[in-house]
Amino acid sequence: MLYIPYWFPRETYKWVRYVYANDVKELTLKYSSNLRKNLPECLFTCSGLTQLTLIQCTLLSLPTSFKGFPCLIYLYLEARYGLDKTCVDANVLETLISKCPKLEILRLVISENGCLTIHAPKLKKLFVSGYLDSLRLKGTTALNTLGLAIDLAFGRNEIFNCFANIENLVLIGSFGVEFIIQYMCTKTIPKEFGQLRTLNLECIQLNSYNMSFVLNLLTSSSLLERLSINAKENTKVIDDHSLQIECCYILECLRYAQLLDISGSSGKLQLLKYILAHSPVLEEMTIELSTNLRTKEKFKFATEAMRYRRASPNAEIIIKAE
DSSP: OEEEOTTOTTHHHHHHHHHHHTTOOEEEEEEOTTOOOOOOGGGGGOTTOSEEEEEEEOBOOOOTTOOOOTTOOEEEEEEOOOSSSOOBOHHHHHHHHHTOTTOOEEEEEEEOSSEEEEEOTTOOEEEEEEEESEEEEESOTTOOEEEEEEEESSOHHHHHTTGGGOSEEEEEHHHHHHHHHHHHHHSSOSSOOTTOOEEEEEEEOOSHHHHHHHHHHHHTOTTOOEEEEEEOOOTTSOOOTTOOOOOOOOOTTOOEEEEEEEOOOHHHHHHHHHHHHTOTTOOEEEEEEOTTSOHHHHHHHHHHHHHSOOSSTTOEEEEEOO
């Protein structure tokens, strides 16, 4: 990894020229947060790179002579965060990505006012966090893993259109909230997740609205095999004791489930009860209890959970109380 402190940015060119001259395949370039210069032009001559990681970078233009990274398989780009200036031009980033014909894994950490369209025919894994006005995927038919932790100002339906072929989906924090808000308006999931095998929901508050959303999401994923929900507890929220899950959808393929940072509230118990009762091939249910629970509450939760009916005779319940 090459770290560029703000007091000698000129050294960047020397090291990048070394990369070019010695046919280096993997490069990590990390800038000081105080350094605002655009990426050095000589970087874009390193056509033999297969992995490129850019941290705290500024990308506002590309050299006119840039032909692309024909061998690049992995790209991680973390934009420098600046309230006063644009650090990444969305159009420039689009061009960069489109000129990486072999790109399979793309990770972006970006917070910009702009619309980003990703065109990468061989892309298999995409992870995006931060903020954008909108995110569109074009020609990404090979994409099977998608992770989103991003605020989108508009155009959420367009990104949902890409979910149909996704096998592994991760929704984190703010994106999950926006997804839920849209669901509350229509009470339907925008698209069926016909190929989804693994679903991770992280930093989600399991109140009554969110629980309804989660269940609808599950019923739209007929091939789901692995489920992980990491709850975001809010001690100020009063537990909804009236919550009842009336859905009878059978989770025919679910084999492994995780409920993390779970409290003993009625809603969480109802979700646990539903999964156990409607998963005929379930092999393992792991429950990690919230550290906010007292010993007596943990014991009560465990006792209650063990009484629930299990559709699968082979289902093992593992409760982690530490």
